[in-house]
Amino acid sequence: MTTPTAHALPSYIDPSHPGPWGMFMEQLDRVEPHLGPLARWVETLRRPKRTLIVDVPVRMDDGRIEHFEGYRVQHNLSRGPGKGGVRFHPQVHISEVMALAGWMTVKNAAVNLPYGGAKGGIRVDPSRLSLTELERMTRRYTSEIGLLIGPDRDIPAPDVNTNEQVMAWMMDTYSINQGGTQTGVVTGKPLSMGGSLGRRDATGRGCFVVAREAMKRLNRPMEGARVAIQGFGNVGNAAARVFHEHGAKIVAVQDVGGTIYNEAGIDPHALQHHLKVAEGALREFPGVTVIDDASFWGVDCDILLPAALERQITEANAHQIKAKLIVEGANGPTTPQAEDILWDMGCTVLPDVLANAGGVTVSYFEWVQNASSFFWTEQDINMRLDRVLSEAFEPIWNVAQEKRVHLRTAAFIAACTRVLEARALRGLYP
Numbered sequence: 001m002t003t004p005t006a007h008a009l010p011s012y013i014d015p016s017h018p019g020p021w022g023m024f025m026e027q028l029d030r031v032e033p034h035l036g037p038l039a040r041w042v043e044t045l046r047r048p049k050r051t052l053i054v055d056v057p058v059r060m061d062d063g064r065i066e067h068f069e070g071y072r073v074q075h076n077l078s079r080g081p082g083k084g085g086v087r088f089h090p091q092v093h094i095s096e097v098m099a100l101a102g103w104m105t106v107k108n109a110a111v112n113l114p115y116g117g118a119k120g121g122i123r124v125d126p127s128r129l130s131l132t133e134l135e136r137m138t139r140r141y142t143s144e145i146g147l148l149i150g151p152d153r154d155i156p157a158p159d160v161n162t163n164e165q166v167m168a169w170m171m172d173t174y175s176i177n178q179g180g181t182q183t184g185v186v187t188g189k190p191l192s193m194g195g196s197l198g199r200r201d202a203t204g205r206g207c208f209v210v211a212r213e214a215m216k217r218l219n220r221p222m223e224g225a226r227v228a229i230q231g232f233g234n235v236g237n238a239a240a241r242v243f244h245e246h247g248a249k250i251v252a253v254q255d256v257g258g259t260i261y262n263e264a265g266i267d268p269h270a271l272q273h274h275l276k277v278a279e280g281a282l283r284e285f286p287g288v289t290v291i292d293d294a295s296f297w298g299v300d301c302d303i304l305l306p307a308a309l310e311r312q313i314t315e316a317n318a319h320q321i322k323a324k325l326i327v328e329g330a331n332g333p334t335t336p337q338a339e340d341i342l343w344d345m346g347c348t349v350l351p352d353v354l355a356n357a358g359g360v361t362v363s364y365f366e367w368v369q370n371a372s373s374f375f376w377t378e379q380d381i382n383m384r385l386d387r388v389l390s391e392a393f394e395p396i397w398n399v400a401q402e403k404r405v406h407l408r409t410a411a412f413i414a415a416c417t418r419v420l421e422a423r424a425l426r427g428l429y430p
Contacts, residue, residue: 010047012094019095020310024102026336031412034403038420045105045416048098049116050074054144056122058137061130068137072120072145074154075101078422081152082118083108083360085159085188086166092121096310103331104360107353109415111392113364118154120145126161138166142173149174151184151370157363158188160309164200168193184370187363196366198381199359203329204238204307206358208246209386210350211303211327213393218325218348223247226301228323230254231308232275232282235329235356239305240268252291252299255308257282259296261289297321306333313338321347328352339406351408353415354389354396361388 009015009025018025025046032042056068071094074082084104097119105117122141126134148154158167167186171193174185183194191197198205215222225248229236232255240250249265260266260282274280283290291299297313298320306312307329313321318338326342326349328334334342339349362385369375376384400410 010051012051013098019093020099020332021095021102023311023332023335024099027408027412028416030336030406030409031416034405034409034413035416035420038417038424041420041423042416044078044423045076045102045419048073048075048101049077050148051094051098052145052148053094054141056137056141056144058133058140060133068141069123070121070141070144071097072148072154073097073101073118074148075117075119076105076419076423077116078419078426079109079116080114081116081150082148082154083113083115083157083363084118084120085157086120086122086162086170087160088122088124088126088162088166089160090123090125092123097121099310100331103353105419106412106415107357107360109418110353110396110411111357111361111388112418113360115155115360115364118156119159120156121159134166135169138169139173142170143177146174146177149185151182151367155184155363155367156186157359164188164190164195167195184367187366189366194366194370196362196369196381197376197378198385199362199366200234201238201242202362202381202385203235203356203359204240205242205382206361206385206389207235207239207305207307207327207329207355208242209358209389210355210393211243211305211325212246213390213397214325214327214348214350215303217397220302220324224249225303226251227303227305228252228254228296228299228301229329230296230304230306230312230333231330232271233307235359236305236307237268237272239307239327239329240266241272243303244268248303251301252296253282254293254296255282259291259293260285261291261299262287263300303327305329308333311335313342315341318342319345321345323347326350328355331356339408343406349407351406351411353408353411354392357392358385358389361385 052072054070056070100119108115167189175182189195252261297317303325304323305327310332313334315337318341396410
């Protein structure tokens, strides 16, 4: 009998370039020594339960047929149905989707939601599609992954370059194929179709909640704290507004249009109006200094909030960072090597699996409301979100202090313990 190789990568992942999945593997390696007897099950987390790659043929407006590559990965379902977003981006690839699904497993367990982890996406630049082409692509993709998703099986949500409209098309397509309206198949829907109040700002608001809890324990005031934000989409935008409303100063913002800085503070409401209503460019916002993108990481601030894409903080720029607190609004923005550098510099990193869990938490609220056909007020949503994240933060912070490990490792310890306990109790079939 041959002995299986430990930590073997799936055959469809290039071991010389494992990408984000390799980063997730490194994070699991760090948590394994803290799992005790449950470590015998940890290989479960190194192998996604299901990986689906689909062809998405689309009839374009000019009559051509184009084919796009789509994915849906269910990483682990030990604690409940899969939950995770769908992103449309030209750089989407299988390693990224697998890693994002793995992080969703950890994220859901870290805040004790009754879900497993999943993720999906299409390799496409949606800005090059007309609205009708985008709809046809979304509907075909939904049909192709329809054998995996469902209100009690796997519940998609918005992610990069997807929104309420995309979720509406997904819900309608799935419902038509099922022969009846199934509002619970996706979350992040429009309010008129069973969406939840507070969902759009939930991820950004959650970033503030965990940052507030960390600042308390670091004995630093939120009033007057200087905040630099990378990304001004739904997450960065909402986070900026909530930080601003609680007395913090937004001193720098970076997006695909460049980087702006103002030591006296940038009004996020005015910036939102400038970008969305006036359709202005970030660099044209009045009263700010335009700086080069690389200088963003060295901005003098107290809180740094990366809310764009993964692998933004690396060994190359970690030494430039002056912030004492990093709040990961994006998924996987900090490499393990960069996190070690930041640890040595005395910088606290609030990991994505905790910091940006506000979105999936309110998605859970939406799913519950759909199941009961009873809807809560926005005040109720925000209050429940604050409670869930605050209660999740406390034991993770305590584990980090007790074991003298990164907060990410502490979050993984809490989450992986829950997942693997469920896996062990359920056993193997047959």
